[in-house]
Amino acid sequence: MNKLYLAGVAIVAAMLGFTYVAMDIKGGLNGDIVNMLAIAGAVVLVIATVFVVTKYVRQMQSDTATGDLAEENWDSIGEYKNPLPMGWAIIFLGLIVWAAWYFLAGYPVNAYSQIGEYNEDSAKVNAKFEEKYKNLSTEELHSMGESVFLVNCAPCHGLAADGMDGKAANLTKRLEAKSVVYVINHGSMNNIAVHTDDNGSKTTSAMPDRNGLFNSATNALITDAEIEKVATYVANGMKGDGADVFASTCSSCHGADGKGMDMVAPNIADFTPAFVSDILSHGKKGAIGTMPAFTNLNATQVKAVSTYITDISKGE
């Protein structure tokens, strides 16, 4: 028995013994399959390593060089004419093929990018959204609108859409008196569509301020007292005192019932989905403050939240 083999066996025994003791201190294998696999792997590694090392050290001790020497000789150092080992040759040729692939196709520029992944992900989610919510019933639109509202609108308009004590517009009714007064005093911006044709192109119209609002009953411009009266009337849902002022001043554009007229003026008696989606795409500035445009919502979400606001303004 060679001393080398003895040393090998001793090292294997020492390492396995140490592992066994260490394992015992740590609480054993506990029947855990992962622990067992790890330990089995370690044992195999230790034995294989010691075996291979012993074999090659032994070979170095006993082997003598053989084969034909090449003609060339460098300072008395010669070289055998042995063929290239098969494994090396295969790896060498394989690397040439791999290099061509890496150069032409595999270079990371053509592989992964964060934005690429984002774009693919977005396209997938959008397609899924379109597919899933292609044909929505009114109830489904209402409930989708509610969740869109809670995320995007509730921070200002409140969870109950009541405007949180005047911090934003109260959406449970069409108009508040102060908003009516503000619009009469300042006129209204002109990006509310009063007509949408079949191609979807919109016609807009502007409302003049109080200097352009003529009361046909009194043959004079609208007065402060009349503004108060008609504002209360509109805010009450077109009921009560002030119907006469509305009829002689406002109805020529907004209609006798306040429901608006095609090509002329929007509905001020009720919210309509078209009106709400206009506000969403343009934002607005009114009696309370500024509302930004919400262009991040997709068409279905706009439709949903428009339906939802129209519904809750009617108390549904």
Next chain:
Amino acid sequence: MFHWLEKHPFFFAVGVFLVIAFAGLVEILPNFAQASQPVVGTKPYTLLEMAGREVYIKNSCNACHSQLIRPFKAETDRYGHYSLSGEYAYDRPFLWGSKRIGPDLHRVGDYRTTDWHENHMKDPAGVVPGSIMPAYAWMFTNLADINTAYADQLTNAEFFNVPYNKPVPMKDGTTLTVPMAKSVAEANAMALEEAKAITADMKDKDVQDMVAAGKIPEIVALIAYLNSLK
């Protein structure tokens, strides 16, 4: 030459370092320089916005709020387009933040307004039920430091070549010139003008009175800054 290098390992190592460092410069720097160019639509901060940015830093808003929208669908749905490196070109220091105890603020100017911020900074839970953000009442009385903001602007313009008084391209194809004052007195007058535009949309009577009297509370500067985040 190579023979000489082989005999002098120290200089050989220096040579290797130089070659690799050069390759690094050539490969990394151009991309980096390109990505950090301001994107179209990014403009330098006006004086009041700069003062608001300092209020933001002073109160450690960036400890709870990030300013970095990652390219994930869920995130862009909520906060808007993902952030680009060029958008931080005029941020010194950047305020990316590393924690989101509150929401991201990188595009808060797109979906919140002056009066909302006013209500919210006074009583966050009153606007957002369940919010754990504390109220920042002192911002309504403490005065913004316009002089330091002006010094910041000067530094940015002089040392970092931030284009004040020069046209910068905007998204709609037009250009916009952000003016910078020539003197401290002019700077204070400019900030006051900006503050008046902000307070026109605010409800707090005390704040309006202060601005009318020529004093600018921190909240006005902060709102100007938050509105500029788009």
